[in-house]
Amino acid sequence: MDYILAIPRSIGTAVLDVLQETGDMFLFLGRTLYWTFTPPLKVNRVVRQIGFMGARSTALIVLTGAFTGMILGLQIYYTLQKFGAEAYLGPAIALSVIRELGPVLSALMIIGRAGSALSAEIGIMRITEQVDALESMSLSPFRYLMVPNMLAALVSFPLLGAIFNVVAIYGGYLIGVKLLGLSAGTYFSGIKDFVGYKDIRDGMIKSLCFGVIMIWVSCYKGYNTGHGAEGVSRATTTSVVMASTLVLVWDYFLNSVMLNF
């Protein structure tokens, strides 16, 4: 009898664990948002985190943006050529990048670089009791650790996404115009004709959402890290995997809504 019950019991336990962690995560997000709007704001820490998350990610974003644009230039040109529509290379690249690839790829890059570091930093602070030390001084870890990162992400993600977009469009230009012989006027005028305010706005909204997701997951996983170095290592890996997956899942839902409005 015990053997028969073991399977539903383990399924039930797993479901309960998932529900509990989901609830914990939302409570964590709620507390972070509460402290975000509770003065005073630690401006110095926000600026420092913008430097860490934003400024120091710029080179990576420029590099990935350039190659993304160049790959798109080759691939989309090849496809458009089949329809005799090479003139639309510029808007095709720009729309793909601004609406989709810019926010998503830049978010994935920042998650890999800054999100993992953030989880590890908070995790190490947790296991070495530095977070408890803040609490013992009557200082909220949310105010000192989560809020500056959240605000830094809200500033950095859209800006890095915008840099990614510009660089990728110029990467596509390099391939389409300089390598494949399309005229520069055709490339850029197409972009001007087909890319609207709504496309840029949607891309920015996505970047903001992905920034919140990264900070939410990275901070939560770091804050609730397991024991010792192994616990921190697991928290870091889990946070990168979970944040990246959530970015893609949330991207789908955002697209579903945005394309209808």
Next chain:
Amino acid sequence: MNKSPSPSGRGGCNLGDLLMIEVKNIHKSFDGQAVLKGVSLTVETGEIFAVIGGSGQGKSVLLKVIMRLLEADSGDILIDGKSIRGLRGQALYKMRDRAGYLFQGGALFDSMTIYENIAFPLREKTKLSKKEINARVEEELEKVGLSGMGHKYPEEVSGGMKKRAAFARVLVMRPEVVLFDEPTTGLDPILVDSVHRLILWGKKTYGFTAVIVSHEIPEIFGVADRIGMLSGGVMIETGTPDEIRNSRVPEVRRFVRGLSEEVSAGGIA
């Protein structure tokens, strides 16, 4: 027992016969495993109370429960006769403002220098000017014997220096109560003595009440006013150092003498 008013200068410590800390029947479990099974103790104002006991008996857990860094499953904690278990938000922070906690590993912020670590609570919790903060930090550094070491990062100094720096970070806020979590673990005998002297000096200078979790037998007998032994999740005996030293409880006797088993007249029992 010292019941004189605290010279801390932070107010709120006028104490007469009030009990400073009272722990009542605290239970705490982790993943179904009971660590504290009804711990009770009282620590009177100005007293140094040491909690001794073997490894894994829940001594550090007890300290964190008192500070509300961990939540007890049941029981109560009273400070000056008022329960702190239900405190939330600012009320909890106000209670913690009266206390300092010296963590086992120091828990210094590793991204800050020792100077910045000590200055940190002053910068965040007070409206002192830069000059005043500097004077206070230098004063504390000097008192704990770390003058000229403020520019170093925690990873660049020894374990003993880290503990002293952490103690300075606690003292700089002039707490009324200090909770010490194994302040001498991993230190050589000379450093153990120097940390104990520092605690006694701190008590004399600032008049704080202290709870020390310690393994240091017999050194702790020279520091504590009273001692309680935690074993099996309960406080099995409480008394003055002499009472504990001459205890008739076999487990306490074994622990105090550092014996793995009771030694009777005829050999190991």
